[in-house]
Amino acid sequence: MPADPYAESGEFIDVLSQDAWRALGAPISDALRQAAPGQGPIVDIGAGTGLGTLLVADTVPDAEVIAVEPSPILRAVLLSRLAANDGLRRRVTVQAIDVDGMRLPPRLGGVLAINMIGHLTPAQRRRFWADLRPRLEPAAPLIVNLQPPTEPTVIPESPFTSVPIGRRTYQGSGGARPAGDDMVTWTMRYRILDEDGAVDSEFVAEYPWHVLSPQDLLDELTAAGYAATARELDVVVALPRT
Ligand SMILES: C[S@@+](CC[C@H](N)C(=O)[O-])C[C@H]1O[C@@H](n2cnc3c(N)ncnc32)[C@H](O)[C@@H]1O
Structure with missing residues (x-):
């Protein structure tokens, strides 16, 4: 795996992410209501310190959850959250790896990729959409957001x-x-x-x-076989197209 960009800043990430998650909570939990936990686990990719993982577990109480997180320092915070809660310990499995190394089951109940897509190169991103699509069939959501800027700018x-x-x-x-x-x-x-x-x-x-614009993201997902729509705060929900 490449060097951890959060090695030094990891101490701050959970503390400084709380406000953003207070705003993201509503559109993401709304999208999570389309999840299909009976079909397979819900995966939080680039789970960081687990703020999204926690939201998945709260919003979809029956779901098994997989949290994929390559950064050791962020993973330590995530694991601490899980270890402190019996329900989460039983339901959430952590994979200490990045998107290229994760091991996912053939069927998933949904995928969260929040505040992380800019870490992937365009080629990695396209492989990611293609890898997830058959696992999400027939109707589990891929939930992804964009962070600014939408083009290279100052x-x-x-x-x-x-x-x-x-x-x-x-x-x-x-x-x-x-x-x-x-x-x-x-x-x-x-x-x-x-x-x-x-x-x-x-x-x-x-x-x-x-960086990419919301329209570029929608076009990319459409080309990869999804029906994608943009919601509040640039949260995009994509379902495999039949
Ligand atoms: C800004 S943080 C967001 C964390 C979390 N999703 C949140 O919103 O609180 C970006 C996350 O993506 C992870 N990440 C970076 N490159 C990755 C990759 N290639 N595969 C999976 N995760 C990656 C980082 O380790 C970090 O946890």
């Missing part, structure tokens, strides 16, 4: 979120710059502020990110 650095924990505040800000025909580099700044607002520690991490 995004000036701006604050994302700020979360007080005890006497410290955890802050994430970021900006992007073009890095090729369909790529940007996100530069994320992570800060811990003390109670007077002074910077206690700070570091910067760069993430290469493949």
